[in-house]
Amino acid sequence: MRQNKTGVEIEGMVLSNEETGAVAHEEFLLAFTQFVHEKGWVFAGATKQSNAEQND
Numbered sequence: 725m726r727q728n729k730t731g732v733e734i735e736g737m738v739l740s741n742e743e744t745g746a747v748a749h750e751e752f753l754l755a756f757t758q759f760v761h762e763k764g765w766v767f768a769g770a771t772k773q774s775n776a777e778q779n780d
Contacts, residue, residue, distance in 0.1 A: 737774055739776060748773075749771065749772070752771070756771075
């Protein structure tokens with residue numbers, strides 16, 4: 725029998741501190757996936773490339 729688990733839901737955007745503010749989707753996924761796996765966690769969800777101006 726599986727236990728109920730509590731997690732963290734993230735809704736937002738990751739931007740670079742560089743002047744362009746650009747973060748490539750593939751670059752982010754690689755770093756995020758590595759972070760999650762190093763912690764022994766699992767990510768269940770979706771990601772997409774987005775433009776900050778489109779979300780204003």
